[in-house]
Amino acid sequence: MVDSFEGKVALVTGAAGGIGLATARAFGVAGASLVVADSNIALLEIAAAELRSAGHEVLAIGCDVTDRSQVNAMIEQAIETYGKLDAAFNNAGINCDGAPLVETEDTEFDNIIDVNLRGTWNCMKAELRHMNARRSGTIVNCSSIGGMRGSKGRAAYSASKFGVIGLTRASALDYAEKGIRINAVCPGIIGNTPMAKRVTKNNNPEIVKAFVAAEPIGRLGEPSEIAAAVLWLCGSAASFVVGHALTVDGGILA
Numbered sequence: 001m002v003d004s005f006e007g008k009v010a011l012v013t014g015a016a017g018g019i020g021l022a023t024a025r026a027f028g029v030a031g032a033s034l035v036v037a038d039s040n041i042a043l044l045e046i047a048a049a050e051l052r053s054a055g056h057e058v059l060a061i062g063c064d065v066t067d068r069s070q071v072n073a074m075i076e077q078a079i080e081t082y083g084k085l086d087a088a089f090n091n092a093g094i095n096c097d098g099a100p101l102v103e104t105e106d107t108e109f110d111n112i113i114d115v116n117l118r119g120t121w122n123c124m125k126a127e128l129r130h131m132n133a134r135r136s137g138t139i140v141n142c143s144s145i146g147g148m149r150g151s152k153g154r155a156a157y158s159a160s161k162f163g164v165i166g167l168t169r170a171s172a173l174d175y176a177e178k179g180i181r182i183n184a185v186c187p188g189i190i191g192n193t194p195m196a197k198r199v200t201k202n203n204n205p206e207i208v209k210a211f212v213a214a215e216p217i218g219r220l221g222e223p224s225e226i227a228a229a230v231l232w233l234c235g236s237a238a239s240f241v242v243g244h245a246l247t248v249d250g251g252i253l254a
């Protein structure tokens, strides 16, 4: 059973589509007031309109998580609008094309680290400043099974997602006593997201088949299944869960 988030304020970054939008929907259905942020402002507006038409209270903010000043402004706007922030899902992320390390351009490595790792760092810093003052809040960072094991051609992505787990675990220790719980979610292969569409070259049947074959459960995950895990981690049922990296992966890491 999902906790009620009635009276709570939840932020989701990378909320214009995929896992982020599914999580914003789930927070909205659970009663939260929403802050949805993304660097793709056109898609974010479409997502925000969908969430509003479902009856949710929505503040949509264009924000590039790699830019510290935009991130600080996003959190300030959220606090100005709602007065507080209870839960944050730092989900904005990018992946790489898939090539061995030597063939991966330095610029691609920089870009992935900047969005996935520094972006998470920037968001946590701004969120924690506020949560620390209130001595309350929950943060979930989006890692990946690629943050728990290597996979061929994904050294830069893996480095960024291992880093997200490091940030999560160490900062969870800093803030556990202060009433703030910080955890991570590690999705397996999730279909039905714009990222999945890019990786499968627009749902190419051969590529999709290979991904399904890699999933012990025999299918790809749904964005809503990651959303359910994020809401659980942010809710009172997970009140003793601190610094955990939760795999939601159909059994791949088993």
Ligand SMILES: NC(=O)c1ccc[n+]([C@@H]2O[C@H](COP(=O)([O-])OP(=O)(O)OC[C@H]3O[C@@H](n4cnc5c(N)ncnc54)[C@H](O)[C@@H]3O)[C@@H](O)[C@H]2O)c1
Pocket (backbone or CB within 6 Å): 013, 014, 015, 016, 017, 018, 019, 020, 037, 038, 039, 040, 063, 064, 065, 066, 091, 092, 093, 094, 095, 115, 119, 142, 143, 144, 145, 186, 187, 188, 189, 190, 191, 193, 194, 195, 196
């Ligand atoms: N889809 C999967 O199979 C899978 C598996 C493991 C982990 N993940 C992780 O889940 C998260 C979401 O993945 P998804 O499949 O929904 O991807 P997606 O591409 O569908 O969504 C990611 C969102 O992040 C936004 N974004 C990218 N760079 C940004 C930036 N600098 N600032 C703000 N927003 C930015 C994009 O515009 C997009 O809306 C990512 O962190 C990804 O690494 C996905």
